Amino acid sequence: IPNTVVSDNGPQYSSQEFQRFSQLWEFDHKTSSPGYPQSNGKAESAVKTAKRLLHKAKASGRDPYLALLDHRNTPSQGLESSPAQRLLNRRTRSLLPAKNSLLQPQVVQVEQALFTNQRRQCAYYNRSARDLDALRSGDTVRVQPFEPHTEWKLGKVKRPVDSRSYEVEMDSGAVLRRNRRHLRRARVVPQMEVVDIETVNTPGTHADTVISQQSPHTQGDTCNGDGAKTTRCGRVVRQPQRYKDFTT
Incomplete structure (x- = not known):
């Protein structure tokens, strides 16, 4: 019986029956965050590999159980042992020819190799990763x-x-x-209370009338004393040569 079981939030794991089962068998059940399968990536990767094997076996018309058997006898990347060797301490017999001596039980030491593989993956991941600030209740x-x-x-x-x-x-x-x-x-801006103020209209005035006055100095181009056009910042505007004979 494992001490901790990590799973997703599927109905088969979030049901009351599975909670009673975990209490009866005395193991701690933890679930990953919804919408974040990366936190349970090892199980998600195993499901992806199994689905890919079944799809390829179906497309080629081969026996899917033989495909799974060959996968269990194949050494994993970064390790010198196969899943069958790590679980059973021996290779399993398949349709591939093999010596009888290779099928004998033999204890495989993989703890140090697994630790080294995990440390290498952690170092590559932490190159561009950073911890986000922790949140508190009420934030x-x-x-x-x-x-x-x-x-x-x-x-x-x-x-x-x-x-x-x-x-x-x-x-x-x-x-x-x-x-x-x-x-x-999130920074929530406090809402301001809007107070209605009654507008008193006097004779000859209107509350909704806006008088706009345009200053003659607000135009983009102005003319100085010698007739040259200048901008607001004082830059002289030179008219292109091809427009010399054009009059307005």
Whole structure:
């Protein structure tokens, strides 16, 4: 029995029956943030690999179980052992010819290789990654919707659920769980109270009449004493040669 089981938020894992099962078998059940499958990337990658094998076996008309068997006997990238060797400490027999000595049980040491592989992946990922500021209960945030080209909605952080995962209470009353990547701090401008002021109209005046006066100095081009046109900043405007004979 594992100490911790990490899964997504599918109905088979979020049901009351699975919660009772985890309590009966005494293991901790953790779920990834909705809309953020990267937090459970190992399981998502395994599902992607299995689907790709089944699609290729169906397209070629081959037995899908033989495709899965060959995959389990293939050494993983960065390791010198196959999934079958890490689980059973031996290779499994397949249609590929193999010596009987290769099918004998043999303990494979993979702990150090797995640790080295994880450290290398972590170093490459952290080159361009950075930790976002932690949020506190009561912070006003904007929540990114799952639908593209949709407006981010306002909400308040209710409580932190897990590392970089929060429960957010929306203005509609719904409580959502989102990863820190889907949340942005929001600055809400306080609304000003609008006071209606009655306008008193006197005879000969109108409240909705606006008198606009145009100053002669607001034009873009002006003429100085010698007849040359200048702009507001004083630059002389020179007329193109081809317009010399044009009169207005």
